[in-house]
Amino acid sequence: xxxxxxxxxxxxxxxxxxxxxxxxxxxxxxxxxxxxxxxxxxxxxxxxxxxxxxxxxxxxxxxxxxxxxxxxxxxxxxxxxxxxxxxxxxxxxxxxxxxxxxxxxxxxxxxxxxxxxxxxxxxxxxxxxxxxxxxxxxxxxxxxxxxxxxxxxxxxxxxxxxxxxxxxxxxxxxxxxxxxxxxxxxxxxxxxxxxxxxxxxxxxxxxxxxxxxxxxxxxxxxxxxxxxxxxxxxxxxxxxxxxxxxxxxxxxxxxxxxxxxxxxxxxxxxxxxxxxxxxxxxxxxxxxxxxxxxxxxxxxxxxxxxxxxxxxxxxxxxxxxxxxxxxxxxxxxxxxxxxxxxxxxxxxxxxxxxxxxxxxxxxxxxxxxxxxxxxxxxxxxxxxxxxxxxxxxxxxxxxxxxxxxxxxxxxxxxxxxxxxxxxxxxxxxxxxx
Amino acid sequence: xxxxxxxxxxxxxxxxxxxxxxxxxxxxxxxxxxxxxxxxxxxxxxxxxxxxxxxxxxxxxxxxxxxxxxxxxxxxxxxxxxxxxxxxxxxxxxxxxxxxxxxxxxxxxxxxxxxxxxxxxxxxxxxxxxxxxxxxxxxxxxxxxxxxxxxxxxxxxxxxxxxxxxxxxxxxxxxxxxxxxxxxxxxxxxxxxxxxxxxxxxxxxxxxxxxxxxxxxxxxxxxxxxxxxxxxxxxxxxxxxxxxxxxxxxxxxxxxxxxxxxxxxxxxxxxxxxxxxxxxxxxxxxxxxxxxxxxxxxxxxxxxxxxxxxxxxxxxxxxxxxxxxxxxxxxxxxxxxxxxxxxxxxxxxxxxxxxxxxxxxxxxxxxxxxxxxxxxxxxxxxxxxxxxxxxxxxxxxxx
Numbered sequence: 001x002x003x004x005x006x007x008x009x010x011x012x013x014x015x016x017x018x019x020x021x022x023x024x025x026x027x028x029x030x031x032x033x034x035x036x037x038x039x040x041x042x043x044x045x046x047x048x049x050x051x052x053x054x055x056x057x058x059x060x061x062x063x064x065x066x067x068x069x070x071x072x073x074x075x076x077x078x079x080x081x082x083x084x085x086x087x088x089x090x091x092x093x094x095x096x097x098x099x100x101x102x103x104x105x106x107x108x109x110x111x112x113x114x115x116x117x118x119x120x121x122x123x124x125x126x127x128x129x130x131x132x133x134x135x136x137x138x139x140x141x142x143x144x145x146x147x148x149x150x151x152x153x154x155x156x157x158x159x160x161x162x163x164x165x166x167x168x169x170x171x172x173x174x175x176x177x178x179x180x181x182x183x184x185x186x187x188x189x190x191x192x193x194x195x196x197x198x199x200x201x202x203x204x205x206x207x208x209x210x211x212x213x214x215x216x217x218x219x220x221x222x223x224x225x226x227x228x229x230x231x232x233x234x235x236x237x238x239x240x241x242x243x244x245x246x247x248x249x250x251x252x253x254x255x256x257x258x259x260x261x262x263x264x265x266x267x268x269x270x271x272x273x274x275x276x277x278x279x280x281x282x283x284x285x286x287x288x289x290x291x292x293x294x295x296x297x298x299x300x301x302x303x304x305x306x307x308x309x310x311x312x313x314x315x316x317x318x319x320x321x322x323x324x325x326x327x328x329x330x331x332x333x334x335x336x337x338x339x340x341x342x343x344x345x346x347x348x349x350x351x352x353x354x355x356x357x358x359x360x361x362x363x364x365x366x367x368x369x370x371x372x373x374x375x376x377x378x379x380x381x382x383x384x385x386x387x388x389x390x391x392x393x394x395x396x397x398x399x400x401x402x403x404x405x406x407x408x409x410x411x412x413x414x415x416x417x418x419x420x421x422x423x424x425x426x427x428x429x430x431x432x433x
Numbered sequence: 434x435x436x437x438x439x440x441x442x443x444x445x446x447x448x449x450x451x452x453x454x455x456x457x458x459x460x461x462x463x464x465x466x467x468x469x470x471x472x473x474x475x476x477x478x479x480x481x482x483x484x485x486x487x488x489x490x491x492x493x494x495x496x497x498x499x500x501x502x503x504x505x506x507x508x509x510x511x512x513x514x515x516x517x518x519x520x521x522x523x524x525x526x527x528x529x530x531x532x533x534x535x536x537x538x539x540x541x542x543x544x545x546x547x548x549x550x551x552x553x554x555x556x557x558x559x560x561x562x563x564x565x566x567x568x569x570x571x572x573x574x575x576x577x578x579x580x581x582x583x584x585x586x587x588x589x590x591x592x593x594x595x596x597x598x599x600x601x602x603x604x605x606x607x608x609x610x611x612x613x614x615x616x617x618x619x620x621x622x623x624x625x626x627x628x629x630x631x632x633x634x635x636x637x638x639x640x641x642x643x644x645x646x647x648x649x650x651x652x653x654x655x656x657x658x659x660x661x662x663x664x665x666x667x668x669x670x671x672x673x674x675x676x677x678x679x680x681x682x683x684x685x686x687x688x689x690x691x692x693x694x695x696x697x698x699x700x701x702x703x704x705x706x707x708x709x710x711x712x713x714x715x716x717x718x719x720x721x722x723x724x725x726x727x728x729x730x731x732x733x734x735x736x737x738x739x740x741x742x743x744x745x746x747x748x749x750x751x752x753x754x755x756x757x758x759x760x761x762x763x764x765x766x767x768x769x770x771x772x773x774x775x776x777x778x779x780x781x782x783x784x785x786x787x788x789x790x791x792x793x794x795x796x797x798x799x800x801x802x803x804x805x806x807x808x809x810x811x812x813x814x815x816x817x818x819x820x821x822x823x824x825x826x827x828x829x830x831x832x
Contacts, residue, residue: 219453
């Protein structure tokens with residue numbers, strides 16, 4: 001019996017407890033119209049109710065049926081949430097990619113074909129064809145296509161280099177066709193190997209309860225987000241009239257990030273219910289004590305993706321020039337690509353490139369800060385056998401947290417400003433008279 | 434150990450969940466009632482959705498705000514079976530206007546569709562008659578009879594009053610009262626003409642005010658501003674015209690199309706994206722164009738913000754902001770946004786699945802108009818052509 005099968009236990013009492021909490025979560029979604037955009041109907045409420053009902057049935061299935069059942073639930077979900085053309089086209093694309101990636105030809109050739117298709121799709125995403133009817137039909141398809149494949153396909157192709165890491169057809173389907181992804185197009189960049197290796201990797205009720213905990217935490221963050229969003233003072237030169245207002249506007253602008261954090265908690269928590277014991281996506285990022293610490297705590301999946309796909313490959317190639325240089329260059333590469341990939345993501349989801357100076361400035365400054373931090377940490381790292389670094393005193397730690405928070409808040413305000421000029425005008429509000 | 438771990442997560446979940454459920458119960462009990470203290474305000478705020486005032490005003494959104502809402506709206510939500518189930522829940526076949534093609538005349542003109550003159554049917558379980566001029570109203574002569582004061586109302590579904598008997602719409606009630614109980618000595622005979630067409634957007638209002646209305650020689654033109662005017666899809670009529678390669682007819686719209694780089698080959702979604710942050714600009718330009726037209730045929734232009742029956746706080750606030758945005762035009766504003774103030778949502782809407790006002794809702798709208806006129810006598814001069822009274826628009830801002 002495999003570890004996953006051993007962990008897939010049944011306990012009526014815990015099952016009932018989990019269901020009761022999920023019912024409570026539905027009450028909250030209903031009462032506060034969570035994730036309701038006002039575009040009509042309550043699709044998110046129905047999605048959550050459907051997902052929880054699917055969990056209630058999925059729980060009792062024999063272990064061997066669970067992955068196929070998850071895929072079936074996801075595929076049904078695609079037709080429930082998308083128009084028929086988009087759902088069918090997505091499934092066809094997924095199957096097509098799988099067939100290409102498992103052709104009996106050299107790895108680089110298979111990867112090359114998928115890359116060429118990806119570039120062609122990027123081109124088509126710009127409504128370049130002279131047929132408005134086709135562009136119309138495809139307009140609803142492309143964002144979801146991007147949401148499913150834009151990053152995860154890179155990881156899958158990368159992992160495919162090692163045949164033993166390829167997994168089976170069912171692993172492929174569970175990786176790309178994840179139910180909440182049809183609704184949440186901005187999705188955590190889940191790692192393929194992590195998804196495979198954490199499947200029922202802990203006793204199920206424990207991991208499901210952890211998932212429920214994250215769902216509830218996600219809901220509370222989404223509610224807090226609404227307060228912040230609607231009460232946030234405007235971060236604009238005309239509206240800021242004192243230092244206090246400036247600080248409040250900047251801090252609340254940073255806290256808008258709770259929306260993304262809340263959604264990611266909901267998504268990963270939901271996946272826990274179906275056996276995917278995935279790690280946390282955010283870990284107390286407001287309490288980061290350095291820029292590297294911040295980078296490790298906020299959007300952990302993104303950091304892991306960048307490290308796996310770009311940092312390590314670059315670092316190991318550059319190590320012959322010395323560890324410091326390799327670290328510095330690999331870090332710079334990671335932040336440059338983070339900027340480019342945020343624009344790439346924006347293009348897939350919105351259909352327009354986002355390449356602005358203040359965006360580049362934000363990622364450039366953050367990259368430089370993390371780089372300096374990494375270099376300091378690398379120098380200060382104790383040699384093997386030496387005593388471990390001492391834990392900083394609480395006061396020092398507190399000051400570090402405050403300084404990191406203040407810097408990130410300032411940077412974030414730059415990122416959210418429409419332009420660098422407006423940002424500077426806001427920071428120097430007193431000049432406006 | 435395993436039980437302890439389950440219990441560990443459980444113990445950290447329950448207190449937060451319990452708190453959220455208590456807040457949920459308070460929120461449900463609160464409903465649409467106005468918040469009386471900071472806590473109630475916070476509760477209402479947590480139940481709000483859509484763009485904030487700041488972003489509406491500034492037409493900006495951060496990286497994630499744009500991606501999280503707009504990408505999803507455009508890509509997926511509500512388009513599949515689930516969206517259809519959610520949206521149409523409970524509406525019987527034949528309920529919607531779209532189920533009655535005989536009522537609408539569609540063509541390639543600027544307006545794209547009008548109400549079919551002389552059509553008769555039953556929509557929303559209520560008889561619907563369209564007069565020979567394509568109005569949801571009783572019949573009128575085209576030329577204004579001597580001694581008659583005409584008011585033309587432009588708007589969309591709420592004003593058209595589908596699902597409410599013709600004689601019970603607020604416009605019909607108002608007309609009946611004015612003629613039964615003249616507002617002033619020597620008052621003329623009143624005709625209030627309902628030019629509202631369900632689904633019309635602000636760009637269509639321009640054509641109604643500038644082309645359809647003038648032959649009827651109105652003294653006053655009232656523009657009904659409901660939240661639909663400010664809704665996310667405010668630009669779909671303009672986008673449809675661009676996609677069809679149709680003439681945009683008005684210089685202001687042509688200039689907007691150039692400024693927003695609207696192309697015929699763009700998908701509807703792309704066109705709407707391009708227009709998303711130009712809403713206020715478009716509305717300002719359209720109202721200015723209407724003002725110019727009404728001035729050319731000697732009619733007074735009045736703005737009439739009207740409320741919705743649901744989520745009154747946030748959506749009505751949006752209309753109020755829009756009116757503020759139009760303040761530089763110095764138009765009289767007959768504000769009805771508080772008409773449903775003390776009413777329960779369920780009692781004023783047509784059905785649980787249809788948020789348009791029912792007979793009670795229309796009566797409340799009519800009563801709000803009557804109250805405004807009684808409270809601010811200058812409206813008698815501006816709206817009703819009574820000989821006395823101060824016609825200064827600034828004193829006629831009834832908000």
